[in-house]
Amino acid sequence: MSDDDPATGLGDRMRADVDAELARLSDRFGDFPVHEETVGNEPDYFESGVELARDGWRGDAGAFVVDGDGRALFIRHEGAPDTWGLPGGGHEPGENHVETALREVDEETGIDAEAVDVFQTVRRTIVHAEDPTRTLAMLTVHVDARPTRGTDIAVGDDEVVEARWFHPADPPTPVYEPFADRVARWADG
Numbered sequence: 301m302s303d304d305d306p307a308t309g310l311g312d313r314m315r316a317d318v319d320a321e322l323a324r325l326s327d328r329f330g331d332f333p334v335h336e337e338t339v340g341n342e343p344d345y346f347e348s349g350v351e352l353a354r355d356g357w358r359g360d361a362g363a364f365v366v367d368g369d370g371r372a373l374f375i376r377h378e379g380a381p382d383t384w385g386l387p388g389g390g391h392e393p394g395e396n397h398v399e400t401a402l403r404e405v406d407e408e409t410g411i412d413a414e415a416v417d418v419f420q421t422v423r424r425t426i427v428h429a430e431d432p433t434r435t436l437a438m439l440t441v442h443v444d445a446r447p448t449r450g451t452d453i454a455v456g457d458d459e460v461v462e463a464r465w466f467h468p469a470d471p472p473t474p475v476y477e478p479f480a481d482r483v484a485r486w487a488d489g
Contacts, residue, residue, distance in 0.1 A: 310353055314437040317358050318423055321397055321439055325418055328398075332418040338425045346428045349436055355393055359424070359438035361401035362388020363445040364482055365413050371451075371465040372486055374472050375408055381461045384472035386442065386479055387411075397441035405445065409463045410454030415443040419482055442479070 322334060341349060349357075364386055365373040374384040389404040391397060398415045405413045420442040428434035453463045466472050471487040 361397040363401040376461040385476040413445040417444040
């Protein structure tokens with residue numbers, strides 16, 4: 301039996317950690333949607349997730365940052381240089397997901413921000429493609445945020461091709477699909 305087998309604990313610990321993080325977010329921000337998703341991972345990819353999970357990884361997070369003038373912060377990433385997305389990235393052990401989102405904003409754009417709400421969460425069950433009894437759990441959290449000290453951008457991540465503020469009257473296109481609804485709500489005022 302491996303450590304990620306629910307009977308031995310890692311999968312169960314991950315699910316408990318995800319549930320606890322959702323409860324903390326709810327206590328801080330109130331109600332927000334929690335989407336459920338199940339994905340299959342090929343064995344090698346699944347095993348890399350097991351290693352990350354053993355080190356404390358529990359997902360990822362990002363932020364939709366809007367300044368006092370109503371402008372929103374977007375980035376283009378080297379992995380999808382023609383599509384605009386939100387600053388964000390992988391959870392690091394010892395952080396909660398809000399801390400992850402805000403750290404990523406700072407690392408990728410140089411903007412210090414604070415979270416004001418949660419606009420999207422996804423609780424994922426990750427299933428080993430060849431052994432569906434082996435599962436992991438992760439959480440994706442996206443927060444609404446505002447800058448706390450200035451709006452001058454200083455791209456600090458080699459993977460970020462560009463970071464820019466956009467006005468709602470002239471939103472970026474195209475945007476990464478998971479954020480399209482949030483961007484449309486912002487652009488529509």
